[in-house]
Amino acid sequence: MSENFDIVxxxxxxxxxxxxxxxxxxxxxxxxxxxxxKLGGTCLNIGCIPSKALLQSSEKFEEATHSFAAxxxxxxxxxxxxxxxxxxxxKVVGDLTKAKEMLxxxxxxxxxxxxxxxxxxEAVREARTAQGYAEEARIIAERx
Numbered sequence: 001m002s003e004n005f006d007i008v009x010x011x012x013x014x015x016x017x018x019x020x021x022x023x024x025x026x027x028x029x030x031x032x033x034x035x036x037x038k039l040g041g042t043c044l045n046i047g048c049i050p051s052k053a054l055l056q057s058s059e060k061f062e063e064a065t066h067s068f069a070a071x072x073x074x075x076x077x078x079x080x081x082x083x084x085x086x087x088x089x090x091k092v093v094g095d096l097t098k099a100k101e102m103l104x105x106x107x108x109x110x111x112x113x114x115x116x117x118x119x120x121x122e123a124v125r126e127a128r129t130a131q132g133y134a135e136e137a138r139i140i141a142e143r144x
Contacts, residue, residue: 005031013041017100038097045093053089 007023009016012034020032036045043049064078 005029007031008033011041012036012039014043016041017103021103039100040093040097044096044100049096050089050093053092054085057085057088 006028007030009020009023009030009032012020012032016032016034017039020030023030032039038045040049061078061080064075068075
């Protein structure tokens, strides 16, 4: 990979993609390097957001089996559908990551700058040492 950018941002989490968007707004050619296949970092992809989506589904199940009766709502045959819960969690995460990617690409195109999201471990290693990337600036916005 021997492309040239004004700035290379390592990490597509909340610090990285925001920095990439701002740099693009300022007219820079930006490479945002992420070793996952989606922007958003740990919280959005495998941490906080997926956990909270599953927790909310679990709370709904608990309400249906224990709390509704106190409100005069009686249900028979309430069952847990784990594949449906996981599908909902995946949809929540997918919708949010797509929104972040659309925002970063739209901002870059609107301002006439380039934003290239690299999604390979090799690109992360290269960007850390700036081989073939930005000669002026690097931002490391990843968790070590």
